[in-house]
Amino acid sequence: MTTTEAGPVQEVGEIFDVTRFGGYTQFTVVAPGVARSFQPGQFVAVAVGGPHTSMLLRRSFALYGVKPGTEFAGTIQFVVAPHGRGTEWLIRQPVGTKLDLVGPLGVPFAIPRRPVPAVLVGGGYGSAPLLPLAERLIALGSDLRMILGAATADRLFGQLAAKRLVGAVTITTDDGSAGQRGRVTDPLPAAIEQLGAQVVYACGPMPMLRAVGAVAEAHGVRAQVAVEESMACGIGVCMTCVLPVRGEDGVSRFVRSCVEGPVFDAGRVRWADVGTLPPDLFGADGMGH
Amino acid sequence: MADLRTSLASLALPNPVLTASGCAAAGRELGQFFDVAALGGVVTKSIMLRPRSGRPTPRMAETPSGMLNSIGLQGPGIDAFLAHDLPWLRQQGARAVVSIAGGSTDEYVALAKRLYNHPVDLIEVNISCPNVESRGQVFACDPLAASRVISAVRRAAHPNTPVFAKLSPDVTDIGQIARAVADAGADGISLINTLLGMVIDTETLQPALGGVTGGLSGPAIRPVAVRCVWQVHRAVPHLPLLGMGGILTGKDALQFLLAGASAVSVGTAVFHDPTAPIRILAELEAELDRCGFASVADAVGFAHREPGTAPGSSRASGPGPSGPGASKSGASKSGASKPGIDPEEISA
Numbered sequence: 001m002t003t004t005e006a007g008p009v010q011e012v013g014e015i016f017d018v019t020r021f022g023g024y025t026q027f028t029v030v031a032p033g034v035a036r037s038f039q040p041g042q043f044v045a046v047a048v049g050g051p052h053t054s055m056l057l058r059r060s061f062a063l064y065g066v067k068p069g070t071e072f073a074g075t076i077q078f079v080v081a082p083h084g085r086g087t088e089w090l091i092r093q094p095v096g097t098k099l100d101l102v103g104p105l106g107v108p109f110a111i112p113r114r115p116v117p118a119v120l121v122g123g124g125y126g127s128a129p130l131l132p133l134a135e136r137l138i139a140l141g142s143d144l145r146m147i148l149g150a151a152t153a154d155r156l157f158g159q160l161a162a163k164r165l166v167g168a169v170t171i172t173t174d175d176g177s178a179g180q181r182g183r184v185t186d187p188l189p190a191a192i193e194q195l196g197a198q199v200v201y202a203c204g205p206m207p208m209l210r211a212v213g214a215v216a217e218a219h220g221v222r223a224q225v226a227v228e229e230s231m232a233c234g235i236g237v238c239m240t241c242v243l244p245v246r247g248e249d250g251v252s253r254f255v256r257s258c259v260e261g262p263v264f265d266a267g268r269v270r271w272a273d274v275g276t277l278p279p280d281l282f283g284a285d286g287m288g289h
Numbered sequence: 290m291a292d293l294r295t296s297l298a299s300l301a302l303p304n305p306v307l308t309a310s311g312c313a314a315a316g317r318e319l320g321q322f323f324d325v326a327a328l329g330g331v332v333t334k335s336i337m338l339r340p341r342s343g344r345p346t347p348r349m350a351e352t353p354s355g356m357l358n359s360i361g362l363q364g365p366g367i368d369a370f371l372a373h374d375l376p377w378l379r380q381q382g383a384r385a386v387v388s389i390a391g392g393s394t395d396e397y398v399a400l401a402k403r404l405y406n407h408p409v410d411l412i413e414v415n416i417s418c419p420n421v422e423s424r425g426q427v428f429a430c431d432p433l434a435a436s437r438v439i440s441a442v443r444r445a446a447h448p449n450t451p452v453f454a455k456l457s458p459d460v461t462d463i464g465q466i467a468r469a470v471a472d473a474g475a476d477g478i479s480l481i482n483t484l485l486g487m488v489i490d491t492e493t494l495q496p497a498l499g500g501v502t503g504g505l506s507g508p509a510i511r512p513v514a515v516r517c518v519w520q521v522h523r524a525v526p527h528l529p530l531l532g533m534g535g536i537l538t539g540k541d542a543l544q545f546l547l548a549g550a551s552a553v554s555v556g557t558a559v560f561h562d563p564t565a566p567i568r569i570l571a572e573l574e575a576e577l578d579r580c581g582f583a584s585v586a587d588a589v590g591f592a593h594r595e596p597g598t599a600p601g602s603s604r605a606s607g608p609g610p611s612g613p614g615a616s617k618s619g620a621s622k623s624g625a626s627k628p629g630i631d632p633e634e635i636s637a
Contacts, residue, residue: 007321010564047561054354056507056561102563232349232356233560236318239360240349254342254363275499276345283342287361
């Protein structure tokens, strides 16, 4: 696994471009500090609502399209779907708007030292962080396949970029409005088998990640998944974005998906216990009062 | 430039801005963004005797100008804290205010004893916890239970370490609780903790938080916090106060000093802006200068004085400033144009 040691920065970035793709809005933002040490899988936390906002919590978005910058200042890209007041404010912002950013944040995807065949699975705009990951893996000489899925065609993201990068891209939609009707996990077993994949990378909604993890496990391959968990701070101080995760020591703990994730080995996440307090979790016995 | 030095009982601080418990972990994460030693101090997340998993998710809901949290004091326990977190704070040269929490008086005492031989600058006792020996009654809501914990911690802690009681605003008469903990030997008071709140998800038709109820924080509670600091300063004028509750700017921090706090903690603002404590410190310094206060000490409790008093002029020892702030406040009759009492921004 390769990482650079530079940590996150807080900087004011200016929106350079806004492009709509179906139900999504893609932002390109001048943010050389965030761009500098970016690794695929990392995210940016964006303050929303302007200088006198009543929305205190940052919104977190996976990064892609990062250009560290040479003669031009470095830029980042992230994609936004309207979920509530904060994201609705964000997608109304025009080119030139200044955004308060903190990033790059989180643990990136683990990149193998040698090229290994890999399947990349994206749900909705979960495809975004897979694009720079695909670039990195291709540069290593890995054989790749991508499976991108969504509920409907307008909820797909990044198909064109994925096809340009990888070529072999399978599209699924729940309603059959694009690609084959069904779930991303339908074509996944065949993709793993045909490619002889040794690793599956995925990003998308939690139920999809859980299902991808189960398919990977059944094939005896590792799955690295980036979770979309709601976060208040993004930097590891608020403890709101925790997931029950089994550690290397076999002990399960609530771990922060912002700093110990968002990328986890799917086999370590206790998917069935998300949203509960499993009695065997480290420190659960200390909750007696 | 105003003299920013202040003190919390016997603890001298280079400036009056600290982090707030539960909003800065043990400082390390914020250390990526600024030098934590540049603050008045770092107040740690409340430490308990044993490791705590915390509550199930969802643990957070955004509310207008605030947030609701239901973390359940997730933490590694005192041993891991002493092994990993406290040494880091010391290495940075930061002043370490250690928040402790327990379910019984004995647990608080055990924590104070564990801290006895460690370099702790101040102990903040989080008494907004359910008392297992009293059917879950929150210590901070019962003057007797609150005073028992504080007097026991005061006796168990190192005599040179100030002990502050952190009060809950969810009480009928916060002055009564303040007098109770003062009589029990508290060296000072931190206030306020979060207000108990609740959000119901209108999609699921169920409580939004895994823990059902949660603590409300952020600018939404600031007027409540300023009121509490004001009342507690009147109730126990001899005790130093560490004020907190929705501080987002230097002007906000100034309100707490004027109400009677000797220092302030910045909490939820950190989630919005990781460098907020440092920015607020700089803004507060500018505000003190603008108002003509020569020092933090001159501003503490100033709003309790007779209207028309010039900042700094009441202290026989110090030479009163003759800056524009001083003359303006002396001349002004209307509160609205008086420095430091700008009308509240309703949107904030």
